[in-house]
Amino acid sequence: MKTRAAVAWEAGKPLSIEQVDLEGPRAGEVLVRIVATGVCHTDAFTLSGADPEGLFPVILGHEGGGIVEEVGPGVTSVKPGDHVIPLYTPECGKCKFCLSGKTNLCQAIRATQGKGLMPDGSSRFSLHGKPILHYMGCSTFSEHTVLPEIALAKIDPAAPLDKVCLLGCGITTGIGAVLNTAKVTPGSSVAVFGLGGIGMSVIQGAVMAKAARIIAIDTNPEKFVMAKQLGATDCVNPKDYKDTPIQQVIVELTDGGVDYSFECIGNVNVMRSALECCHKGWGESIIIGVAGAGQEISTRPFQLVTGRVWRGSAFGGVKGRSQLPGYVDRYLAGELKIDEFVSAELPLEQINHAFDLMHEGKVIRSVIRY
Ligand code: NAD
Ligand code: AHE
Ligand code: ZN
Ligand code: ZN
Numbered sequence: 001m002k003t004r005a006a007v008a009w010e011a012g013k014p015l016s017i018e019q020v021d022l023e024g025p026r027a028g029e030v031l032v033r034i035v036a037t038g039v040c041h042t043d044a045f046t047l048s049g050a051d052p053e054g055l056f057p058v059i060l061g062h063e064g065g066g067i068v069e070e071v072g073p074g075v076t077s078v079k080p081g082d083h084v085i086p087l088y089t090p091e092c093g094k095c096k097f098c099l100s101g102k103t104n105l106c107q108a109i110r111a112t113q114g115k116g117l118m119p120d121g122s123s124r125f126s127l128h129g130k131p132i133l134h135y136m137g138c139s140t141f142s143e144h145t146v147l148p149e150i151a152l153a154k155i156d157p158a159a160p161l162d163k164v165c166l167l168g169c170g171i172t173t174g175i176g177a178v179l180n181t182a183k184v185t186p187g188s189s190v191a192v193f194g195l196g197g198i199g200m201s202v203i204q205g206a207v208m209a210k211a212a213r214i215i216a217i218d219t220n221p222e223k224f225v226m227a228k229q230l231g232a233t234d235c236v237n238p239k240d241y242k243d244t245p246i247q248q249v250i251v252e253l254t255d256g257g258v259d260y261s262f263e264c265i266g267n268v269n270v271m272r273s274a275l276e277c278c279h280k281g282w283g284e285s286i287i288i289g290v291a292g293a294g295q296e297i298s299t300r301p302f303q304l305v306t307g308r309v310w311r312g313s314a315f316g317g318v319k320g321r322s323q324l325p326g327y328v329d330r331y332l333a334g335e336l337k338i339d340e341f342v343s344a345e346l347p348l349e350q351i352n353h354a355f356d357l358m359h360e361g362k363v364i365r366s367v368i369r370y
Pocket of ligand 1: 196314
């Protein structure tokens with residue numbers, strides 16, 4: 001079939017809207033019509049050329065919501081008409097990782113996914129006979145896409161797909177990092193570095209976890225309005241403290257440091273600050289931000305010797321097929337905010353504008369509606 005997609009032909013260039021060719025689902029695969037997709041900073045990161053796994057040409061996008069149109073041979077868990085959220089972290093339920101009970105990082109198809117290919121090693125997208133790669137196993141910047149069955153969470157059809165698409169990455173990642181990775185305890189102090197879709201969701205998660213103090217940190221003070229509405233107790237702009245390292249500012253604000261910090265930017269210098277603003281003896285810092293090729297984190301080992309802990313979190317530690325439908329249900333029950341995170345709704349033709357809005361710091365999330 002033909003479908004409309006935003007193609008990234010090369011790094012650093014705007015996306016181009018094309019009628020691409022899409023092959024139907026093979027065994028174990030599913031054809032999904034994407035109804036809406038968010039634009040995450042990771043899409044911009046890969047488009048920039050900084051992603052060591054970034055390959056081109058590619059159809060980006062990994063924060064979608066859609067409806068199943070066709071299933072390939074052997075698919076049993078979804079059928080045409082089902083509402084689904086694509087999962088860049090699938091859940092096969094059978095691999096060593098899924099069975100470990102210790103991680104959400106299913107590895108059943110990670111190798112081919114990282115090469116922009118379906119599990120059988122080929123791509124379903126092409127134009128004029130030349131293959132175009134998949135992205136993070138999702139490629140939600142296409143009106144139709146093909147995914148492995150194990151990379152689909154079946155959700156309540158009552159949920160608006162142009163909202164719950166944000167559970168495909170940003171909101172789940174932030175909340176999950178608080179509840180699953182850090183396991184923030186009631187009464188804790190929390191510092192959140194970077195107030196985009198991820199950082200704002202960390203604030204939401206910290207409120208759910210009943211943190212007593214939530215310090216929101218960003219170089220863009222326009223983000224503080226929403227941070228406070230979500231429950232941040234303090235807002236700090238590092239630019240207001242040019243002569244004092246931001247970790248020292250936070251340590252002084254909190255009588256020795258926070259119990260938990262979250263880096264939601266992808267800046268290795270800020271990752272160091274986020275670790276070093278943690279309380280001696282027990283403070284834990286969670287890295288969520290994704291840093292470019294060749295970049296490394298550093299600190300004095302003494303920071304760890306004296307009890308601070310560095311952890312990382314991918315998709316908030318959430319197992320997509322078994323746990324994501326519960327997040328949708330919590331949204332429908334009014335227990336979880338999503339609508340507030342949608343700052344702009346745009347047609348696919350304006351997707352490059354969505355990237356501009358993100359870089360200008362004017363949105364929490366843009367949602368593309370097909
Ligand atoms: P975003 O661009 O919407 O937000 C980033 C925020 O950081 C902005 O508000 C910006 O003003 C702020 N910022 C930039 N430099 C800063 C600095 N030096 N100090 C303080 N604030 C600063 O991005 P997002 O979509 O929220 O994504 C955030 C990061 O999380 C990205 O690196 C993204 O790739 C990553 N991410 C990781 C996962 C995961 O599973 N680990 C999932 C989603 C996104
Ligand atoms: N390709 C990058 C890694 C990017 C990365 O860490 N991605 C996160 C999700 S970001 C979603 O917005 C993730 O899930 N990582 C686990 C994994 O298996 O990719 C690189 O540095 O190579
Ligand atoms: Zn993302
Ligand atoms: Zn698995």
